[in-house]
Amino acid sequence: MLTSPINPPETSFRPSRSEWERLLHRVVDSTPFRRSMRLREFLIYVGNEVVLHGAEDLPEQQIGIAVFGRPPSYDTSQDNIVRVNAMELRKRIDLYFTSEGVEEPLVFEIPRGSYIPVFRIRQANPPEPSVDQTAPSEEFLPDSRPSTLEPPAAVPVTVVPRLQVLRHPLTLSLLILSVCLAIWAGIGERRNHQAQASLHKWQSQPALRAFWGNFFGRGLAPEIVIADNSFLFAQDILHRKLSLAEYLDYSYRSAQSPDPLSIDARSQQQKDLTAIFKHSSGSVGDFRVARRITELETGDEGTRLLFAREYAGHRLRWNNTIFVGSSRSNPWVELYEDRLAYHFKEAQDSSPSLVIVDNPHGNEQPQYELSSIPGARTAYCIIVFVPNPTNTGNALILAGSDSQATEAGGDFLTSEDNLEKLQAIFRQKTFPHFQLLLRISSFNGTPLGSEIISYRIVKG
Incomplete structure (x- = not known):
């Protein structure tokens, strides 16, 4: 009680x-x-x-x-x-x-x-016992009595020639000391600026400041929501997509595969799901994305890191939120899928196989295939920057076709050079809300770079 x-x-x-x-x-x-x-x-x-x-x-x-x-x-x-x-x-x-x-x-x-x-x-707390204020202590009363002191007598001023002042040992020492203090103050101020730059890296360069100022410096630390790989593994076991609704009511923990299975196979499937959901697990690539973003602001506000499983959807309404991972591993991304211009189409094993583009125009293709050949592969990352539901903050989604593609998307958004490229595309220094499709090329597991394939400016 x-x-x-x-x-x-x-x-x-x-x-x-x-x-x-x-x-x-x-x-x-x-x-x-x-x-x-x-x-x-x-x-x-x-x-x-x-x-x-x-x-x-x-x-x-x-x-x-x-x-x-x-x-x-x-x-x-x-x-x-x-x-x-x-x-x-x-x-x-x-x-x-x-x-x-x-x-x-x-x-x-x-x-x-x-x-x-x-x-x-809650009832209001009982009022504190009143203090007798009829006779306040003299110790805390301002002295309002007229001063009886006589004004100080005038002090005669002696004019000393400048050369004589400089030759005086004490005066010369004070002059040298003041110069040293000024130099030290300048060094200290420069070091303070350097320290501030390391604390607020997002402010150190114009493009970084223009984009990340939408998340930092607003009096409330942005929240980074890391994907729940247990949710991803469950879909691999079940061979079907799980929804945010199933995630919220916890029914995904006892979900069943649509495939015809024997009693023993279904029992083993449930045992596997139970074992998976006893643990919280995340991707190394997702954590690297979170680290890069966190390094942009190491001051008092910083960032807050949460697993998808411990996140509560109501927080999205008034916070600045960054979702790392696609809806396959971060079910909260499903909240935005009906507004996305780019979608991952899944193969029979529930892994992404295509990127579908809504209403392609210009040189865009209606779809882009993921490819993987020995030593080389092509992946994609969808980046979405939109306002939160109450227009009091912003939401950012970094959703890769795999963990490495998500990490490459994080590298793109924390790079001054890449953000300058975006500014050039948008033809403005400030960043509008947008959606972006990046193609990630890699060789022997090491990303070679990212290329902007398509973008949309979100209006309204």
């Missing part, structure tokens, strides 16, 4: 969607929840079910299936994972509202015997 005073139960209510999303954002980012991905998922699930979907009851078995990946037929009397985690979740919620969230006007708890969050308005 919360130890901070709250209103009586009859004043409990259900918050609006925006109130809940903002409160949830602060709670899951707090110290009590920062290192507990499972408890974050637990809280996000039960909270969203109540606030967004109007749930009046949440059975233990439903939570076990949705949050903890239990099979639909599991026995709650034999498996107490939900009850054990609920006890810890209640403690973390209480800890937040009595520490970091002590000033929150809206509070909630999950009463024992239920999994439904109960929201209440």
